[in-house]
Amino acid sequence: MPQNTVSVPAVKEIPELLAPLRERLLADLITLTQIPAPSGDEGKRVRFLLDRFIEAGLSDAGTDQIGNAIGRLRGRRHNRTILLAAHLDSVFPATENHQVTVDSEKVVGPGAGDNAMGAAGLSLLPAVLEHLGLELESDLILLGSVRSLGRGNHAGIRFFLDNCGQRIDCGICVEGMQLGRLNAFSIGTARADIICTIRPNNGSSRLYASESPLVVLNHVVQQILGIPLPTQPYTKIKLGRMHAGRYYDIEPERAELGLEIVSHSDDMVRQLCGQIADLVAESGARYAVDIQFDPFFTTAAAGIPFSHPLVKCVADVMNQLGIEADQTHYPSELCELLMRKIPAVTIGITRGVKNHPRDPDHVLIEPMLKGVAQLVGILLAIDEGRADESPAVAR
């Protein structure tokens, strides 16, 4: 049991106890949002997080070889190790104006919810535990991971998990939003770009029988749409983005298609990747263009059952705080833990909006302390052993 300097508060009381820290949480959120951090260039956010860890007196704060920010908070008994991970990168390029605005209800800024809010929850956690007078028995590892999104392909957390050299008993992925998400499984996923360009022809215009990349890509799309998909296991091909050309009267030299394959079966994902690779190669030959299928991001289908004690205790904490649990799937770094047989969940800190065509990225202020309280409640529950597996529960 935790030996704490004050009695352990009831979970539902924690949000109110955290009220004096609200501005510090907001300040960390604003600061992190305003630091541009495209994947592979998260150095300033890493530095910020490490400064916070050092200020909070964490015994061991630094980076690993890939650049993740890591802080260790030693427990009293070291009887288990809990990993809390928040990715630090953002989909926004450094050239975007990252200035944040704050009104009494929300914080508005690019990537505020994904994932500056999650990182802010992590940065403040040592201060939160100190403020509440809580000292856990378990060791905590706080991980601000780099190169998570897009072509980063979870490189930061993968590197950490493969090289940290110690057993992780339990993991919590901290996302900025939505409050209430309780993800305990991941779907097999592959994201790929198909890039079609005019084949060089020694300075002359185009090869005999060659076609416009845009037309070729359209042909590829038609063929992908013709691939029969099973109803079971659940499988879907999403055509997410397409780009070609600038003018009405000039055929483009390059056309790009971005797609995602998701399935409850990793075999099905692999099989579809193979099929698409074949039809892409055939199109390249048939229409005399250079065309590449580049599956740059893959995750495996994995999960823990809803009956797992970790899921149960997270749901219980949410229930005590009046948070409605949403157990549907959303992509996150969770799959990296689950694939390595580490029981883990993804949770969100607050509610908000991202990637909306008319509503700028923002997060709501009011639910934030409840979101942080949820994190504390989950940690306490895990620390008490309530998430430990009985021998009957298979990972």
Add this chain to the structure above:
Amino acid sequence: MNLQQWLAERTFHHSNFWDIKWLVEQKERQGVTISLCLPTLNEEKTIGKEIVILKAELMDRYPLIDEIAVIDSGSTDRTCEIACAFGADVYVASEVLPELGVQRGKGENLWKALYLLKGDILVFVDADIGNIHPRFVYGLVGPLLQIPEVHYVKAFYDRPIVYSNVLRPTGGGRVTEILIRPLFSLFYPELTAILQPLSGEYAGRRSILEKIPFPVGYGVETAMLIDIHQKLGLTAFAQTDLDQRVHRNQETTALGRMAFGILQTVMNRLEREQKLRLLQELPTIMRQFEASDGTYRQLEFDIREVERPPMIEIEAYRAKFYSASVS
């Protein structure tokens, strides 16, 4: 201390004061209190962020500041509501010392801050800073806590201006270069060492601020420099490089009106100090023109740089801060 010596010894960079814990120790050792004042007029886009960042870092995390107050000129947007939501003390300038009449302008708010706020050191920070950071406060407080002879610290910075969504690397300071610097070169050469005399961020000791008059409008920054210089000389000043400051751009015509107000303030002081003799009272009408459909229209702006007397002369102030000596 000559100008070169002053530049070398009293020009700082905010990073000189990065150790906020040390500043807090100095503050406690010296037994002084520090108040932060944010004068506002319709600043709903930036006020929330400023208060959150400054309160979190300089009150909650490190107790450098003892109070944060917004003194508002009558905003019609959500400035006051937002400021209040994040824990600032909010005052409407017109409701403070109403028996002395109501004036509108930033200088009025600063003058009333002397009455409202408790600190021995007062820090004034504009509320329209896009890239607010704790350095905007600790960079100004640092020299005051480090050097007892310093009574007033002025900020300077590289000021990119936001055009749409793109940052321009240089800009700003047009009134400084075209008006203030020539005027100071003519009449107050020592003050030319102040790199950005019109910057909206500065900190001063109450002991000097209460003894100088405050123009209520555009001239307040210039007047502070001239009046403190007259009383204490250049050694009382320091300046701190706060790096970049992102703020809204102002139209040239608005800067013209600002320059008109500042000129009145400077003229008043030149005459008071007998550096210049005016043979007639100066008009208060600033004339500008706008063109539309081939016709030209004259616009007239009545700009009067009303000045508030030194706060120490106000009875209510003396009663509040020097009650023992009054009784």
